[in-house]
Each structure stands twice: as structure tokens, then as C-alpha cells.
Amino acid sequence: MKKMNKTRGIVYAILSLVIIACLGGIVLFGLPNWKWLGAYKDSGKAANITQGLDLKGGVSVTYQVSDDNPKWDATDLSDTVYKMQQRVNQFSTEATAYKEGDDRITVDIPGANDADEVVERLGKPGSLYFCTKSSTDLTEEQLAETDENGNKKYVQLTDGNYAGYYQIWLTGDDIADAQGQQSSDSKTKKSEAVVSLTFTDAGSTKFYNMTSQYVGQPTYIIYDNEVISNPTVQSAISGGQAQIDGMADMDEANNLASNIRIGTLNLSLDEISHKVVSAQLGSDALSKSIKAGIIGFIIIILFLLLVYRIAGVAASLALVVFVELEMLTLNAFDLTLSLPGIAGIILGIGMAVDANVIINARIREEIAAGKTVKSAITIGFDKAKSAIVDGNITTLIAALVLLWRGSGTVQGFAQTLAISIVFQLFTSLFVSKWFVWILYYLGFQGEKFYGKEKTRKAIHFLKKRVVFFALSIIVIIGGFATMIGYSAAGKDPFFLSVEFKGGSSVTVDFDKEYTMDQFNDEIKPALVDTLGTSDIQGQKETGSNKFVIKTKKLEGDEFDAFEKLLIEKFGAVDSKDNFQNTMISATVSKEMRSDAVWATIIATICMLIYIWIRFKDIKFASAAVIALIHDVLVVIGFYAVSRVAVGTTFIACLLTIVGYSINATIVIFDRIRENKASMKRGDDLEELVDLSITQTLTRTIYSNVTTFIMVFMIFIMGVTSIKEFTLPLMVGLVCGAYSSVCITGAVWFVLTKKFGKKKAN
Numbered sequence: 001m002k003k004m005n006k007t008r009g010i011v012y013a014i015l016s017l018v019i020i021a022c023l024g025g026i027v028l029f030g031l032p033n034w035k036w037l038g039a040y041k042d043s044g045k046a047a048n049i050t051q052g053l054d055l056k057g058g059v060s061v062t063y064q065v066s067d068d069n070p071k072w073d074a075t076d077l078s079d080t081v082y083k084m085q086q087r088v089n090q091f092s093t094e095a096t097a098y099k100e101g102d103d104r105i106t107v108d109i110p111g112a113n114d115a116d117e118v119v120e121r122l123g124k125p126g127s128l129y130f131c132t133k134s135s136t137d138l139t140e141e142q143l144a145e146t147d148e149n150g151n152k153k154y155v156q157l158t159d160g161n162y163a164g165y166y167q168i169w170l171t172g173d174d175i176a177d178a179q180g181q182q183s184s185d186s187k188t189k190k191s192e193a194v195v196s197l198t199f200t201d202a203g204s205t206k207f208y209n210m211t212s213q214y215v216g217q218p219t220y221i222i223y224d225n226e227v228i229s230n231p232t233v234q235s236a237i238s239g240g241q242a243q244i245d246g247m248a249d250m251d252e253a254n255n256l257a258s259n260i261r262i263g264t265l266n267l268s269l270d271e272i273s274h275k276v277v278s279a280q281l282g283s284d285a286l287s288k289s290i291k292a293g294i295i296g297f298i299i300i301i302l303f304l305l306l307v308y309r310i311a312g313v314a315a316s317l318a319l320v321v322f323v324e325l326e327m328l329t330l331n332a333f334d335l336t337l338s339l340p341g342i343a344g345i346i347l348g349i350g351m352a353v354d355a356n357v358i359i360n361a362r363i364r365e366e367i368a369a370g371k372t373v374k375s376a377i378t379i380g381f382d383k384a385k386s387a388i389v390d391g392n393i394t395t396l397i398a399a400l401v402l403l404w405r406g407s408g409t410v411q412g413f414a415q416t417l418a419i420s421i422v423f424q425l426f427t428s429l430f431v432s433k434w435f436v437w438i439l440y441y442l443g444f445q446g447e448k449f450y451g452k453e454k455t456r457k458a459i460h461f462l463k464k465r466v467v468f469f470a471l472s473i474i475v476i477i478g479g480f481a482t483m484i485g486y487s488a489a490g491k492d493p494f495f496l497s498v499e500f501k502g503g504s505s506v507t508v509d510f511d512k513e514y515t516m517d518q519f520n521d522e523i524k525p526a527l528v529d530t531l532g533t534s535d536i537q538g539q540k541e542t543g544s545n546k547f548v549i550k551t552k553k554l555e556g557d558e559f560d561a562f563e564k565l566l567i568e569k570f571g572a573v574d575s576k577d578n579f580q581n582t583m584i585s586a587t588v589s590k591e592m593r594s595d596a597v598w599a600t601i602i603a604t605i606c607m608l609i610y611i612w613i614r615f616k617d618i619k620f621a622s623a624a625v626i627a628l629i630h631d632v633l634v635v636i637g638f639y640a641v642s643r644v645a646v647g648t649t650f651i652a653c654l655l656t657i658v659g660y661s662i663n664a665t666i667v668i669f670d671r672i673r674e675n676k677a678s679m680k681r682g683d684d685l686e687e688l689v690d691l692s693i694t695q696t697l698t699r700t701i702y703s704n705v706t707t708f709i710m711v712f713m714i715f716i717m718g719v720t721s722i723k724e725f726t727l728p729l730m731v732g733l734v735c736g737a738y739s740s741v742c743i744t745g746a747v748w749f750v751l752t753k754k755f756g757k758k759k760a761n
Helices: 006-029 074-088 115-122 201-213 250-262 283-332 339-368 373-405 409-441 462-488 516-531 556-570 590-615 618-642 648-677 685-695 697-717 720-755
Strands: 057-065 096-100 104-110 128-133 154-157 164-171 175-184 191-199 220-223 226-229 241-244 269-278 503-509 537-540 546-551 580-584
Touching: 006 283, 006 409, 057 115, 074 096, 074 104, 074 590, 096 580, 104 269, 115 269, 128 201, 164 201, 175 250, 191 201, 191 250, 220 250, 283 339, 283 409, 283 697, 339 373, 339 409, 339 648, 339 697, 339 720, 373 409, 373 590, 373 648, 409 590, 409 648, 462 618, 462 685, 462 720, 503 556, 516 537, 516 546, 516 556, 590 618, 590 648, 618 648, 618 720, 648 685, 648 697, 648 720, 685 697, 685 720, 697 720
Parallel strands: none
Antiparallel strands: 057 104, 057 269, 096 104, 128 164, 128 220, 154 164, 175 191, 191 241, 220 226, 269 537, 503 546, 503 580, 537 546
């Protein structure tokens, strides 16, 4: 910043504030209708961000197993549910598919408001085959033949120009991926729309066998007993890659790729109903959360201004830019925002505040050490960089693994977290630094504008490490004991919600209109008292007085009490056609849970490897993972003891704790590494660890307090479901602060004393 002076500082300040104001204007009000810029009216507006079923609602479509399936069982239905989940992911990572009754599948797609359009885009679920046409008619016995995997060998089409018999070479299960792309024709050099195919290993072999025998002849892609494409084989194709050309445009290419990508469903399905449903949390949920978030954000800004003065101004402006970029990106990429997504943003804000706290604390330390303010700013940012970068990269690794291996709401969480990490790295290391220098050259050059970090004697945390370890072990054992106690009593160790356990879905028609907020404020509390469970979810069918109420499995007297309450107290229609009670499966499928577990395990291993490489010491990595597991086990124990419902937000909550825990650990380890590098022979290692923890104690307190404030405001102002989500988060934040101060350094010290290299005197 040597080229900056006061005049330039004024110019830069004005330009920067104008840019911030413009970005804020777009977030609040959207862009004008500038067609030349490719922008339409209100584009970029935060209010236009796609919201999940919990915040805004969407479309619900129900399918029934077709009569065309003479033999099928529960396994076929379960497999079809899983494949339908992959299909609806084209709409949103927050879309869900689940079993309803014995022969139905329901899919819920957030953010949509036109059921007919969704049904048209979703299409009729069917089977996908890559075929060649048979030159002779086939007998019924031949049509019934299957291969060693139970797949059909032949298919017959009876309608249209393609009526006849076809040999099946590949099914949708043999396709690893299909994408619509623009490709340049090698002869004409013109761009054309194509579908790029990637086959599985088995599919690659099958595709080569087909294409090598049918060079110059047409092949047929049959979806739901209809030929959707008939490309001609140009040559024998090996290597697992192929292209389908001849597309009219990218829309046609994308639609064909979408159908191919879905794969083969085990069962044929018929759509029997579709409807638009309201937000699960009611219309007030989002507005209250936004108000709470704004209040919490303002408190954080005031806190930064009060504590860090001029540097706090720079940090506050950087935070504003961070939030603006986050909102614009969610809008630009049409990402779906739900409670798990909000968790990712909260974690991002917490890490952004943390980064600025680290930077400003470093600046104050350098001023206290006798450096000039100008030198302190340069050195402070430089010394803070390693802790910020390492903490963010470890969390980004986790987010990327979750995006790759996770599914459903886990991906929604990972998307917002990954975006948050990228932007907060940019704003804390560059935008914040930019504003600090602008303010410096505007005349704020005295020490009084920045403050000095007080020199503190090392607090002897490690002397009480046995007490801390014992306390943690007692808390963790208490959680496990609670789970064992519930299991021994014949109950679930956790209070599993409908999303995890399944239950009843009852369609209720009322004789007057209730809003979702009225349902949550009036009807739901009465149902909680009657049924003895807080796990009750309601969704209003738009344009009617009907509600779909999901809760635990209702039978016998419980269902009678449920029906009586709604009829007598809330005016539900008393008729035999009302109160349709259907058993539903968990919306969080076994596959989704398995994906989340494996993603977390892989992410933890990757983070361990990164920390090992960066710190050149496996003991740092081991201690970090131990602290991470500690925090997760404490929060899991809290779920067991408090009986807070375990639903889709449970996974997001644990992942948030993982991200925050590893970030806090990195900060302390970075200081231990720095102090250890200047450690002299004969220096006490225990004293060094205590000093490192003490030096970062202010950062630990400030970062956790500011993040806690944000979550606490959402807790006290939110609806019941949001309270159930934010309460464990607050427990995790408190636990993370405790473990970073009392457990992390102590574990590293114990491992170092036990397994460290012995040096000769």
C-alpha cells in the first residue's frame, strides 16, 4: 500500500462505499430490466432466492405402482424410491422422495409453485434401454427372457413409427453420467448441441459390443416404452465415452441427458395426484429468522466497533461485503436455501468474524510489542494468514467431500458452506485489509485508534487437564448411558422424527381456512398435548382447506383421539372420506444416512491428512480429530438427554459443529507451532502450551460469543422447529469453546510427551 496517500484514500473510500451500496441495492431491490446486460427486473434480489419446503413450500407429487408390474416386492419399491430421489435432485438438492403406504411414492420439490409444470418436467418415471431393432418377431418366451442379473433381454413396442421388437444391450444402470453440451463439429466448425455419455465399466464393455456389431446402423434409446432418440453408430466405440449428436438445441440435449441420467427404475409408476403445498414452518418462520439474523448481525458489528475501533470499522465493512456476495451467489446459481443451508451461512459468518478477530488481535499484539501502527498492520495480517487459511481449507475440504459424497440436505449445507468459505477468505484477507489501509491513510494512524493487546501471564490450563478430561468423559458417558437406558426400556435411544423413522401422514379437510402460522400456533400445540409428541409436521395444500399432517404412527385409540380433537375443537370435516391415514417411510433414506456417515468419515480423514502435512506432525492431526470427536459426541449426547427431535437438521447441526470445532483447533495449533519454532532448549513445553492457549483466549471468547449471539437471536425469535435446530447448535458452540481451551492443547501435550522424539542432552 505504498502508493496510497490521503487523496487516493478518499477516492478509494468513496468508490468502495459506492460498490458496497450498489451490491446492497441489488440484494435488497434487484436489478432494473437491463436486457442488454442479460438482467431481468428484480434479478439478484435476495427475496428471489429459492427456498426449501420448510421455508416456502413447493410441489408434492404422488405416484402409484403401475398394474404393468405383475411381480414386485418391497425391495423393488425401496430401490425405486432411491432412484426417484436421484431423479428429483435435478430440481433441487433439497427435494425428497419417500414411500407412502404399500405401493406409492411421493416426491416433494421445494421452491416450485406450478404443479403441472413440475409434473411435465419430471416426466413419467419409466425404464431406459439402449437397443437395436430385431429383424424377426419374438415369441412370448423370448420376451420373458432375462440375463444373469434379472434384467430383460428384449422389449416390444406396440405404438408409433417404431413398433416392433428390440434387443436390449444396456440399461440406465450402465450410464455413469450424461450431460448436454455444446460441441464444435470437426468438419463444419460450427457449434452444435450434443449429449455426452460416460459409461460404467460394465456399460463400457456392453456399449462397445453393441457399436462394434452395428456400425452404420441406427440404435434406439427407449424410455418408458417410447423411442426418444435413434442415433446412428459411426464406429465401434470403446473407452467408456460417447456422444449423441443431431440435437435441435441445448434444451433438447439437456432433456435427453436428464432422462438418460436417471437410470432404469425397478417399477413402472403412474402419477395419481399433484399439489402445491405451503411452507412447513409457516410464513412467519423466514421473516422472524431474517429479523433475528439482522439483529444478531448488528450486535456483532457494534461489538467489533466497540472492541477494535478503526480496525473494527474495516472488519464490519468486510462482513457486509461477505453477506452481499453470499446472497448474490445463492441467487445467481439458483441454490435452494433451507434450515441446513442457513446453518452453512451461520458457520460462514462465524468463521468470517473469527478471521477478523484473529487479524485485529494480531495487530494489537504487534502494537503492544512496540511496532509502529503501519508495521503492526502489515505484520498482523501476515501472521494471521496461516491460521485463517489452514482453518478455512480444512473446513473447505469437508464441504467438498460432503458435496461429492453427500446427498439431499447434506449437499444443501455443503453448498452454502463452500460458498461461505471462499467469500470469507476473500473478504477477511483482502477486503478487510483494503479498508484498514484506506482508513490508515485517511488519518487514523495513532495507536489509540487500534488499541493494544494486554500482556497476560500464562494461565495454567494444563495443570487441570485431568479434571477437564474427567469432566468430558463423564459428560460423554452420561450421553451413552442415557441412550442405553432408553434402549433397555424398549424405546429409541434418540427421539427420531418422521423424517428419520417414518410414521403416519393424515390428510385432513377443515370447514374453514387456517394458515400455516395458525396451524403451528394453535393446532400443533393441541396435538402435542393429545399425542404426547412434539414431532408433528403440517403442510397446507394451496387453494384448499386441506392439511397434510405427518407425525408418529397413529393407530387405534391414538388415531381416534387425534380425529376427535380436530373435529370438535378445530372444525375438521366429520365424514368417512376425511382423515385419510397412510403410513409413510422416512424421508431421510438409509442411503442418505449412509452417504452422510461416509462423507463425514472421508472428510475427517482428509482433514487429518491436511493438518498432518501442514503442521508436519501427526500429533497435531490426531489431537484435532480427538477434539472434533469429543464435540460431536457431546452434542449427540445432548440430543439423547434433551429428546430434541432428530430430523434432517440433525445432520446439518453435527456438520456445523465439525466445521467450527476444527477451525477453533487450528487457531490454537497455529500459535503452538509459532511459539514452538522459537522455543529454546530447556524451555518448558507445558508452559509453552499454556501460553499459546492464553494468547488465543481472547479470540476464542470473542469468536464464540459473536457466533453464539447470532444463533441465540434466531433461537429466541424463531418458531418451534427453528428452536429445535438452534438449541443443539448453541450447545455445540459452548462445547467447542470449552474443548478448544481445555482439551485440544492438553491432548497435543499428552501425545507429544508420550510419543515425542527424545533429544540428547
